[in-house]
Amino acid sequence: MAVSSSALAGPHQYLQAQIRWRPIEIAFWLATLLPFVLTPNYLVLASQIAITALFALSLDLILGYAGIVSLGHAAFFGVGAYSAGLLSKWGWGEPLTGVIVAGLAAGLLGYLVSFIIARFRHLALIMITLGFGLLLVEAANSAGWLTGGADGLQGVHMWPLLGTFQFDLYGYTAYCYALIVLFLCFLLSRRLINSPFGLSLRGIRENIIRMRAIGAESRPHIRTIYTIAAVMAGIAGAILTQTTETVSLGSLDFQRSADILVMLILGGTGRLYGGLIGATIYLIARDQFSGINPQYWYFPIGILLILVVLFLPNGILGGLARLAETERGRRWLGPLTAPSWRGKFP
Amino acid sequence: MITSVLGVLFDGFAYGMLLFLLSVGLSVTLGMMNFVNLAHCTFAMIGGYVSVTLMNGAGWPFLATLPIAFLAAAAISVAFERTMFHRLYRASDLDQCLLTIGVVFVSVAVTAYLYGTSQQPVSLPNYLRGSLHVAGLTLGVYRIFLIVFALAVTAALVWGLEFTRFGAQIRAAVDNQRMARGLGINVDAAFAIAFALGSGLAGLGGALAIDMVGLDPSFALAYLVYVLIVVAVGGLGSIGGSFAAAMLLGISDMAGKYYFPAIGSFLIYLVMISLLMWRPSGIFGRR
Numbered sequence: 001m002a003v004s005s006s007a008l009a010g011p012h013q014y015l016q017a018q019i020r021w022r023p024i025e026i027a028f029w030l031a032t033l034l035p036f037v038l039t040p041n042y043l044v045l046a047s048q049i050a051i052t053a054l055f056a057l058s059l060d061l062i063l064g065y066a067g068i069v070s071l072g073h074a075a076f077f078g079v080g081a082y083s084a085g086l087l088s089k090w091g092w093g094e095p096l097t098g099v100i101v102a103g104l105a106a107g108l109l110g111y112l113v114s115f116i117i118a119r120f121r122h123l124a125l126i127m128i129t130l131g132f133g134l135l136l137v138e139a140a141n142s143a144g145w146l147t148g149g150a151d152g153l154q155g156v157h158m159w160p161l162l163g164t165f166q167f168d169l170y171g172y173t174a175y176c177y178a179l180i181v182l183f184l185c186f187l188l189s190r191r192l193i194n195s196p197f198g199l200s201l202r203g204i205r206e207n208i209i210r211m212r213a214i215g216a217e218s219r220p221h222i223r224t225i226y227t228i229a230a231v232m233a234g235i236a237g238a239i240l241t242q243t244t245e246t247v248s249l250g251s252l253d254f255q256r257s258a259d260i261l262v263m264l265i266l267g268g269t270g271r272l273y274g275g276l277i278g279a280t281i282y283l284i285a286r287d288q289f290s291g292i293n294p295q296y297w298y299f300p301i302g303i304l305l306i307l308v309v310l311f312l313p314n315g316i317l318g319g320l321a322r323l324a325e326t327e328r329g330r331r332w333l334g335p336l337t338a339p340s341w342r343g344k345f346p
Numbered sequence: 347m348i349t350s351v352l353g354v355l356f357d358g359f360a361y362g363m364l365l366f367l368l369s370v371g372l373s374v375t376l377g378m379m380n381f382v383n384l385a386h387c388t389f390a391m392i393g394g395y396v397s398v399t400l401m402n403g404a405g406w407p408f409l410a411t412l413p414i415a416f417l418a419a420a421a422i423s424v425a426f427e428r429t430m431f432h433r434l435y436r437a438s439d440l441d442q443c444l445l446t447i448g449v450v451f452v453s454v455a456v457t458a459y460l461y462g463t464s465q466q467p468v469s470l471p472n473y474l475r476g477s478l479h480v481a482g483l484t485l486g487v488y489r490i491f492l493i494v495f496a497l498a499v500t501a502a503l504v505w506g507l508e509f510t511r512f513g514a515q516i517r518a519a520v521d522n523q524r525m526a527r528g529l530g531i532n533v534d535a536a537f538a539i540a541f542a543l544g545s546g547l548a549g550l551g552g553a554l555a556i557d558m559v560g561l562d563p564s565f566a567l568a569y570l571v572y573v574l575i576v577v578a579v580g581g582l583g584s585i586g587g588s589f590a591a592a593m594l595l596g597i598s599d600m601a602g603k604y605y606f607p608a609i610g611s612f613l614i615y616l617v618m619i620s621l622l623m624w625r626p627s628g629i630f631g632r633r
Contacts, residue, residue, distance in 0.1 A: 069440050116623065122439055123382065124626040127578040131615045131622070134571065138612040258447070265444055295458035295563060302451030309445040310433065 011199065018194040028273065032179055036172075044171035049283045050178035051240050054185055056264045056275025058232035063261075064270030065193055066225050067205030068117060069126050071257055072133025073233060075113075076106040078140065078252030080234025085153045085247040086146070093159040095242050099181070102238030103231045110230020114223040121208070130254070137252045152248035156241060167243060174243035181239060185232050190272060192228070201225055205270075262301060266308060268315025277316060349482050354604050355597060360489035362596025363496035364558060367551035368569060369576040370503065370588050371544015377520040377583020378537050379435050384446040385426070386548055387566045387573055388453040393419040393549025394561045395457060398466045408470055412553055419549020420542040427541050432534075450566050457563040468556040488557055495554070499547070504585060516540055520583035572599075575618050581628025590629060 035046040055077055062068040080102040087098050113132060120128055140147045148154055160166045165173045192198055203211045204218045211218050241247050250256065259282070260275075267278025289297060312319045372386040393415035400406040400414060426449065434442050470488060477486045507513035518526040519533045527533050555561070559569075572595065580591030598617060602610030621629065 063440075069443070071443075120622075120626055123376075123578060123582075124622050126382075126439065126443070127574060128619055128622055130571070130574070131619045135612060135615040135619065138609070138615065142608050142612060261444075265440075293458070293463075295463055296455050298451040299455035299459075302448040302453075302455065305444050305448030305451065306430070309437075309441050309448065310430070313437075313441065 011196070015194050015196070015199070019191075029183065032183075035175065040170070043175045045283065045287055047171050047174040047178045047243055048240075049280050050175065050182045051236050051243070052260070052263065052279040052283060053276040054178070054182045054239070055233055055236040055260055056267070056279045057182075057186060057189055057272065058229040058236065059260055059264050060269060060272065060275045061189060061193070061229045061232070062226055063264065064274065065198065065201045065205060066222055067208075068222065068226065070117075070129040071126055071254070071261070072129040072131070072136075073229075073260060074252055074254070074256035075133045075136045076110055076230040076233035077237040077240075077256065077260075078136065078249075079109055080106040080237030081241045081247045081251040082140065082147060082153065082237075083234070084238035084241040085156045088156045088158055088242075089153065093157055095158055095161050095177070098158075098242060099235055099238045102241075103235045106234020106237070107227055107231035110234075111223070111227045113230075114226035117226055118219040118222040133252070133254060133257055137249060137254070140249055140252055147247075147249075150249060152246055156245045156247065158242050158245060167245075171243070178239050178243065181235060185235065186272070186276075189232075192225075193272065197221065197224070202270075262305060264315075266304065266315055268317035268319075271315075271317045274315055274317050281316075350604075352483055354601050356483070356485060357489065358597030358600035359593065360486075360492050360596075361558070361600055362593040363493050364551055364555055365572055365576055365596050366589055366592035367496055367499065367554065368548050369573040369580075369592060370585060371541075371547045372573055373577045373580060373585070373588045374516065374520065374583055375537070375541050375544050376577060378516070378523070378533075378540060381431060381435055382439055382442040382446065383431070384443055384570060384574075385449040385453070385566075386545070387552075387570045388450050389419040389423045389545035390548040390552030390555070390569065391453065391457065391561070391563075391565045392422055392552070393546075394552035394556050394565065395461065395466070396549070397553035398468065398556065398561065401469060402467065408468070408474070412550060415553035416546040416550045419552070420546030423545030424538060424542045427538055431541075450570070453566055454563045461563070463563055466556060466561040468561075470557060492554055492558070499550070500585075500589065503547075507585065512536070512539070575614070577628075579618060579621050579628055581625075581630040584628070584630040587628055587630030 032050075035043055039046070055073075058076075059070065059073050062070060062073075083102040083105040084098045087093075087101055092098070116128060116132075117125065141149055143149075158167055161173055161177055165176075167173050193201070200211065200216050200221055203216065204221060208218050237251055240251065260279075263278035263282045264275045265278070266282060267276065268274035285300070286297065289300075308315060314321070368387065368390050372383060375381060375383060396418040397408070397411040397415045400411040401408060406414075430445065430449075434445055474488045474491055477484050478490070479485075507516060515526070515531045515536045518529070518531060519536055523533055552561070552565070555565075555569075576588055576591045576595055579594070580587030580589070594617075595614065599610070599614055602613045606613065
């Protein structure tokens with residue numbers, strides 16, 4: 001990193017240093033434009049990746065920064081997806097307002113649930129998030145008159161984006177749209193975690209009791225970040241609905257919560273880019289192996305999970321960061337991989 | 347009306363006994379080492395497949411396969427514990443969850459590869475088939491067998507934990523691991539044995555479950571949720587708690603599916619969340 005620990009005079013300087021954009025970050029975002037040129041036939045997949053990356057980013061905010069383990073995060077993704085779908089079905093197919101409404105719906109649910117979430121830790125928290133996710137799947141399944149049940153929601157039709165850009169078969173509009181929303185949400189998250197609020201979240205993750213002891217009440221912080229993450233997950237769900245024009249129970253179920261967790265762990269938690277990179281690798285791999293039986297697909301994923309937990313405790317980016325600290329590559333890799341503040345901040 | 351209520355109670359009780367066998371091992375090991383073992387149902391599935399293979403491949407009678415299912419699940423679980431799980435006792439909940447869910451994924455894929463994804467057939471001996479008619483009630487013979495068998499196992503388990511030296515060591519380790527170590531109890535060895543016993547019981551439960559709930563590669567994931575509910579609601583390390591929670595879940599699940607088929611499973615999750623909000627460490631939990 002460009003800023004050595006001796007140059008740090010205080011928290012404000014530390015945060016200032018974190019906010020500055022590094023060359024590798026700019027290169028990363030420029031690279032997201034490559035699919036338009038290099039693989040124009042895969043823009044649909046690229047838009048799926050952007051949507052999933054946004055979802056993973058929202059999970060990273062609560063898991064990676066506040067340390068809230070959630071096995072039911074797909075609930076908010078699904079609520080966003082169904083809100084956007086229903087809005088369109090009821091005759092309002094304008095995408096941008098649809099995204100806003102879906103984000104608000106998911107955020108409202110997230111705000112209500114956050115009062116429960118903020119009270120628990122450990123196994124009880126894992127079980128409550130799991131139960132809450134399953135509860136919502138069952139509710140959506142039972143309310144067939146509203147959601148279409150197991151058949152999925154029919155009759156979603158979107159109007160052109162901004163009145164001019166029709167959603168095309170090749171995913172051109174879809175990828176542009178998903179990428180722009182992802183980037184905006186990323187900017188927001190980046191600003192958020194490099195603020196004093198973000199620092200207190202990391203304090204909560206590291207030691208919630210000590211945070212209370214120094215007078216930083218943790219529950220309001222957890223409620224805030226949980227609500228923000230729910231809004232973001234809802235937005236991701238809404239974009240999936242709008243670009244595919246279908247909603248199914250699969251947008252809510254445990255499989256999706258588990259998948260997104262796997263992607264985030266694979267990439268590395270608490271690093272903003274971890275979810276983005278994890279989602280990219282996971283979805284490209286699944287696309288490559290889409291011919292095999294979905295039951296067999298679990299095999300490489302399971303092996304990967306075991307290996308990551310045993311040998312790469314902080315995911316791919318964590319592994320790169322360790323590499324970066326030992327070699328001279330730190331100047332290049334450091335900025336992308338080193339948001340962990342332990343040892344860098346007095 | 348009363349006969350239908352009694353019938354549901356009976357079926358729910360049998361189902362609850364099954365859930366108890368499947369989950370009691372996880373409750374004890376989670377209470378001892380705080381190790382979140384999501385692969386517990388994988389060992390149950392191993393027991394089920396061992397039993398099916400012996401029955402259909404080697405022509406063994408059903409009852410003779412049960413001890414082998416127990417031993418196979420216990421042996422395989424210890425192999426996993428010694429090679430992988432023991433490295434993560436000090437790790438975070440999340441890491442433990444991820445590693446063990448990875449094991450579940452691998453086991454699901456491997457069984458799908460070896461046995462296919464269809465339901466496995468089970469051929470019960472004649473004396474376990476059919477049903478008895480008692481005072482207007484129709485009671486399945488297999489369910490009566492299941493209840494009697496599981497009650498016998500429970501009695502043996504309670505006796506082993508309450509009245510033997512090894513049981514006292516286990517209880518000490520669950521209550522306070524550091525103090526138990528300080529008193530010279532070999533907690534790691536006690537844990538490995540408890541782990542094997544618990545997984546063995548799960549394997550037994552898996553073999554017994556085939557006739558009642560079926561067996562296919564998704565078993566390891568599908569019943570994980572039920573087992574976790576039993577453990578979380580019952581409280582860690584509490585056999586009585588697990589028993590009560592398993593009965594509660596078994597009976598309410600059966601009743602929900604029978605009387606409110608549309609929202610049956612919805613009710614289960616609602617009950618679980620409410621119970622956990624009321625007592626985060628379970629009904630009989632200490633912490």
